[in-house]
Amino acid sequence: MNIYHLDHLQYLETEAIHIIREVAAEFERPALMFSGGKDSICLLRLAEKAFRPADIPTPFLNVDTGHHFPELNTFRDRRAAELGGKLIIRRVEDAIRNGIAIPNPGEISRNKLQIPTLLAAIEEFRFDCCIGGARRDEEKARAKERFFSFRDAFGQWDPKNQRPEIWNLYNGRINPGEHMRVFPLSNWTEMDVWEYIRREKLEVPTIYFSHRRTCVRRQDQWLPVNDLIPPKPGERVRELVVRVRTIGDIISTGMVESPADTVDDIIAEISAARVTERGSRADDKSSEAAMEDRKKQGYF
Amino acid sequence: MPPSSSPPASAAIPANHPVEILRFNTCGSVDDGKSTLIGRLLYDSKSLMEDQIETLERSADITGGGQINLANLTDGLRAEREQGITIDVAYRYFATPRRKFIVADTPGHLQYTRNMVTGASSSNLAVVLVDARLGVIEQSRRHTYLTSLLRIPHLVIAVNKLDLVGWSEERFLEIRDAFESFLPLLDIKDVKFIPLSALNGDNVVDSSKHTPWYNGPNLLAHLETVHIGSDWNLHGFRFPVQWVNRPNNPRNASLHDFRGLSGQIAGGIVKVGQKVMILPSGLKSRVKEIWTLGGSLPEAFCPQSVTLVLEDDMDVSRGDQIVGLDLLPGMSTDLHAQVCWMNPRPLQRGRNYYLKHTTQTLQAIVTSLENRIDIHTFEPQPDPAELGMNDIGEIRIKTAKPVVYDGYGTNRLTGSFILIEQGTNQTVAAGMLMPPQEPVRPEYNDFAI
Ligand SMILES: Nc1nc2c(ncn2[C@@H]2O[C@H](COP(=O)(O)OP(=O)(O)O)[C@@H](O)[C@H]2O)c(=O)[nH]1
Numbered sequence: 001m002n003i004y005h006l007d008h009l010q011y012l013e014t015e016a017i018h019i020i021r022e023v024a025a026e027f028e029r030p031a032l033m034f035s036g037g038k039d040s041i042c043l044l045r046l047a048e049k050a051f052r053p054a055d056i057p058t059p060f061l062n063v064d065t066g067h068h069f070p071e072l073n074t075f076r077d078r079r080a081a082e083l084g085g086k087l088i089i090r091r092v093e094d095a096i097r098n099g100i101a102i103p104n105p106g107e108i109s110r111n112k113l114q115i116p117t118l119l120a121a122i123e124e125f126r127f128d129c130c131i132g133g134a135r136r137d138e139e140k141a142r143a144k145e146r147f148f149s150f151r152d153a154f155g156q157w158d159p160k161n162q163r164p165e166i167w168n169l170y171n172g173r174i175n176p177g178e179h180m181r182v183f184p185l186s187n188w189t190e191m192d193v194w195e196y197i198r199r200e201k202l203e204v205p206t207i208y209f210s211h212r213r214t215c216v217r218r219q220d221q222w223l224p225v226n227d228l229i230p231p232k233p234g235e236r237v238r239e240l241v242v243r244v245r246t247i248g249d250i251i252s253t254g255m256v257e258s259p260a261d262t263v264d265d266i267i268a269e270i271s272a273a274r275v276t277e278r279g280s281r282a283d284d285k286s287s288e289a290a291m292e293d294r295k296k297q298g299y300f
Numbered sequence: 301m302p303p304s305s306s307p308p309a310s311a312a313i314p315a316n317h318p319v320e321i322l323r324f325n326t327c328g329s330v331d332d333g334k335s336t337l338i339g340r341l342l343y344d345s346k347s348l349m350e351d352q353i354e355t356l357e358r359s360a361d362i363t364g365g366g367q368i369n370l371a372n373l374t375d376g377l378r379a380e381r382e383q384g385i386t387i388d389v390a391y392r393y394f395a396t397p398r399r400k401f402i403v404a405d406t407p408g409h410l411q412y413t414r415n416m417v418t419g420a421s422s423s424n425l426a427v428v429l430v431d432a433r434l435g436v437i438e439q440s441r442r443h444t445y446l447t448s449l450l451r452i453p454h455l456v457i458a459v460n461k462l463d464l465v466g467w468s469e470e471r472f473l474e475i476r477d478a479f480e481s482f483l484p485l486l487d488i489k490d491v492k493f494i495p496l497s498a499l500n501g502d503n504v505v506d507s508s509k510h511t512p513w514y515n516g517p518n519l520l521a522h523l524e525t526v527h528i529g530s531d532w533n534l535h536g537f538r539f540p541v542q543w544v545n546r547p548n549n550p551r552n553a554s555l556h557d558f559r560g561l562s563g564q565i566a567g568g569i570v571k572v573g574q575k576v577m578i579l580p581s582g583l584k585s586r587v588k589e590i591w592t593l594g595g596s597l598p599e600a601f602c603p604q605s606v607t608l609v610l611e612d613d614m615d616v617s618r619g620d621q622i623v624g625l626d627l628l629p630g631m632s633t634d635l636h637a638q639v640c641w642m643n644p645r646p647l648q649r650g651r652n653y654y655l656k657h658t659t660q661t662l663q664a665i666v667t668s669l670e671n672r673i674d675i676h677t678f679e680p681q682p683d684p685a686e687l688g689m690n691d692i693g694e695i696r697i698k699t700a701k702p703v704v705y706d707g708y709g710t711n712r713l714t715g716s717f718i719l720i721e722q723g724t725n726q727t728v729a730a731g732m733l734m735p736p737q738e739p740v741r742p743e744y745n746d747f748a749i
Contacts, residue, residue, distance in 0.1 A: 171727045
């Protein structure tokens with residue numbers, strides 16, 4: 001390797017910075033989706049790299065399902081304030097109250113209800129582009145996702161009719177009412193994300209690290225016990241040393257037993273891991289095509 | 301599906317070990333074994349996780365009569381599963397301690413050219429699969445031609461299903477000779493032929509005992525070691541300005557007059573103090589600072605993303621290009637290019653499009669269709685009436701403003717463009733520019749210095 005050579009993280013970084021700047025230059029009202037999770041933490045650092053010393057020109061947007069881990073929201077609010085960004089939060093609860101999101105009777109998961117809430121926020125602020133932290137290696141249906149993912153006036157993704165994406169020339173042209181989802185981390189793997197967090201010394205919410213928590217065994221995984229999922233009679237309840245690998249809602253995020261309490265430990269754990277990240281999220285398991293269905297409707 | 305016999309390459313990356321990325325694409329016709337091959341690479345390099353294997357097993361019961369099908373790993377979408385074909389480009393990731401791999405899996409049916417161009421434009425390497433029973437077929441020629449057209453620096457011809465021809469060296473050599481008869485017509489620098497069986501894993505991750513006559517590396521070993529250090533252009537500094545960095549009311553007073561030019565270096569190396577020219581204006585200045593969040597750099601190179609501060613305060617905006625003075629690019633409103641047409645509505649003379657080149661998007665009109673390539677013979681046929689979906693040909697374009705460019709063969713980033721249809725906003729063509737007739741001759745001399 002000569003000195004004019006980028007290693008894998010530097011390559012992924014320059015690719016992502018390029019994409020984020022394209023968004024800033026080509027869209028009128030972009031937003032950056034920030035949940036406080038590890039992928040969007042990387043996204044924020046990349047936005048800093050893309051735009052400093054100027055301010056980050058996009059507001060941060062988060063759809064709060066009301067079922068978030070409290071640690072995550074605290075982190076989200078603090079980090080947004082530290083970066084001097086404007087944080088816009090739209091709540092599924094409000095969307096339900098306003099009749100924008102309609103829950104199925106008996107369904108407690110807020111997962112599907114994020115979709116109408118997000119689309120309403122896009123309409124409210126007339127966002128023409130949302131930058132998100134999704135990665136192609138997360139799930140099979142995402143493997144075909146473009147960096148610039150076009151959404152029609154109904155917010156839908158049409159996997160059969162995607163724009164060819166060639167070299168680093170992204171076509172961001174849209175008509176009124178349409179919008180774009182842009183995924184600068186498309187080529188990153190879970191390992192890349194953690195290696196980047198280590199290299200950049202990024203702070204992450206404490207729930208990624210090992211801690212004690214009371215968990216209940218359900219659907220072959222350990223779910224955190226809380227008001228929304230009280231243990232039912234006969235269910236196995238344990239106090240375990242756990243962490244989260246990927247953060248979804250508090251009712252569906254599987255806790256993995258782990259002693260990893262530093263980023264180095266986590267990286268070592270992933271190297272040896274035998275279950276992919278999304279494997280610990282209950283909502284994807286229901287059917288093989290689950291993710292694909294949600295994406296077509298306008299999921300992140 | 302028998303697991304491979306020898307220990308797998310570990311997916312673990314030792315801390316602080318520099319790891320490069322190699323991007324490759326696989327191409328072949330339907331049933332040549334692309335999906336099986338990628339599945340094999342993921343499986344044998346232990347990049348498959350338990351839940352993925354579980355999913356694989358679950359769908360094996362439904363669709364595969366109980367047999368695990370490695371190809372299912374890369375066939376992502378429901379529509380495809382229903383039709384039994386892959387319809388677009390899918391990306392896969394795996395790693396060994398030496399390299400990380402980004403794999404673009406492009407399907408081999410009729411839309412092939414469009415998909416391959418989409419998947420392969422940034423590849424370091426292309427793997428062209430050939431079914432050993434069928435040998436070189438029209439698709440093999442097409443894939444090889446596209447590899448050359450896109451200037452993918454490295455090519456692997458993977459002669460697959462060798463188990464079905466009794467591991468015959470003779471058959472392998474026959475196929476190699478057939479390729480070598482037309483390779484000289486093309487522009488490919490590095491070609492490697494590897495005999496393998498994707499289904500059984502021979503010469504994919506482990507060298508095969510069935511091919512004692514083959515002394516070369518197995519596929520993964522080749523992917524891990526092929527030299528990609530010079531795949532980026534390091535000659536002739538090119539910096540398309542992407543975004544003007546101008547802090548509003550900065551809290552830090554020293555940034556009050558900060559005016560940075562942000563972008564990704566598209567060619568060459570830049571150093572602090574270096575004299576540069578801004579095009580199309582032709583004004584000159586010097587680089588005062590190479591600003592990054594992590595601190596200023598003494599020099600930067602392609603493809604880094606940086607923010608340049610120039611010594612003189614000049615009017616520079618998105619779409620302008622800052623270039624080194626040693627190797628000047630071309631600059632013109634009349635462009636000559638090879639295009640690959642990607643839309644069902646054919647390309648005709650006189651039509652208007654948006655042309656996106658580096659960071660600028662311009663109005664453009666197609667002034668003539670020079671030829672259309674016959675994919676069987678690689679011969680150009682002059683004066684076609686139109687270029688249809690998946691056709692490749694040479695065209696001339698006039699743009700509303702000058703384009704600062706290099707030939708695609710010299711620089712893939714400053715030598716490429718896309719055409720966008722007005723109204724539908726579809727990306728309809730990938731374009732590769734012919735080298736400029738002469739370098740730019742700016743009207744202004746040392747005006748700004
Ligand atoms: N005997 C044999 N069969 C193979 C080999 N590679 C692939 N196949 C079979 O060829 C068929 C097509 O393979 P697939 O990977 O789906 O091809 P694709 O259309 O190129 O993705 C499947 O039935 C595979 O099992 C091989 O090396 N040997």
